[in-house]
Amino acid sequence: MAPIALPITLLVALLGVQVAGCNGRKAESEPTGKNRPGAYAVRSDGRGWAVSDDGLFGHRRGAGAPSAPLGKGLGYAQGSEAAPTNTGILVRKPDRMAPGLNLMHSGDAAEAVLMDSTGKVEHRWALAYEKLPEAPPLATSFQIPWRRVHLRSDGSLLAMHSDAALVSIDRRSRLQWVLYDRVHHDLDVVETDAGPMIYALARRERVVPPVNPDEPVVDDLILLIDATGKKTRTVSLWDAFIASEWAPLLTRLNVRVGDVMHANSLDVLDEKEAAAFESEEVKAGDVLVCMRDLDIVGVIDVDAEKLVWMTQGPSPSIWRGAHDPSITASGEMLIFDNLGGVGGHSRLLALEPGAKRANWTWSGTPAESFSSVFCGTAHELPGGNILVAESCHGRAIEIDRATGDIVWEFVSDRLAGEEDELVAALFEIERIPRPDWLASD
Secondary structure (H helix, E strand, C coil): CCCCCCCHHHHHHHCCCCCECCCCCECCCCCCCCCCCCCCCCEECCCCCEECCCCCCCECCCCCCCCCCCCCCCCCCCEEEECCCCCEEEEECHHHCCCCEEEEEECCCCEEEEECCCCCEEEEEECCHHHCCCCCCCCCHHHCCCCEEEECCCCCEEEEECCCEEEEECCCCCEEEEEECCEEEEEEEEEECCEEEEEEEEEEEEEECCCEEEEEEEEEEEEEECCCCCEEEEEEHHHHHHCCCCHHHHHHCCCCCECCCCEEEEEECCHHHHHCCCCCCCCCCCEEEEEHHHCEEEEEECCCCEEEEEECCCCCCCCCCCEEEEECCCCCEEEEECCCCHHHCCEEEEECCCCCCCCEEEECCCHHHCCCCCCCEEEECCCCCEEEEEHHHCEEEEECCCCCCEEEEEECCCEECCCCCEEECEEEEEEECCCHHHHHC
């Protein structure tokens, strides 16, 4: 099974199409204006995405729609869906579940909890942003909660305030260090003899000539951060794209202002995970990233600062606005496809990297019963079950992959909104073995 490595001439030829615009009207065949160089045309995919006919460089904003201002918060809501009437543990089949505790964090607070399968909270971390030393003011309320956390074996926790700060706290929530930087969405940690090496997504604005020679755009970055919270390296994802064999495709971008790429996940590959790509270009230590607004999953060689592998997912229905790709124990890529399912609802996919068809797909029945416009995570558990955060609805489910049955379901009672009318977004859930340090608390 070979990864996507089509010749540039073929890929560009595949993009040479003239189709209808997002509002149902025909797109101009020769658009003008400094933000729209070159001839291209787009169509609506029925879900508000402007895409070329085969999907490369789809974007959630319609053609010509205004972009979010640069320099603002990422805009993920603390909550977006009406608060549910039924909360707590709704389904629990212990004999079919993977063991362990659930690490969860939500859009209502800078807080994370360890919860068992019955709903009992066994540990809590919390440290409000305003309690951090010399903390710069936040730009939006979206930055108040922890967008991503990472639990270390000693009970210490890394936690991310979107576009504002990365903090390290011990298991009693005492601050160890804080890095004020525009980190966002995701982080991963590689344990070394010298301590943890932290990889985090970050962002800045700058002019990237192949994207827009006249105006700054958002430049997504991979930061490498040492055990003390000091940045040791910065890699630009746009520069990595430009250095790759796929750079000529940037002439076909149909959105060239604002947050064009929108990287949303990051995973450092180990040797087994890298081998799943069956590519001489992919090696341990490379970073798997998801670029939501390009509908691309790619691998970045951090040493070479180069994109060395990429895919859009299985045809004919490629993913839309996806999140959280990871490599499973069997070498498949598992991904949360936010908008690629029936009617634009969400689905889960598992496929060999670069394959043209998914080995496994899971959707809600009916389709609208499983849907998250933003965020969403999916993790393979020991034994093969899949643990999922349906973020927008504050819902977590564990799925028996063999049967498709939901064997555990939790709906959060945490609230958001000016009048607590919304369920707080459930950003992520992870299943972890019961830690030894928990007994000493």
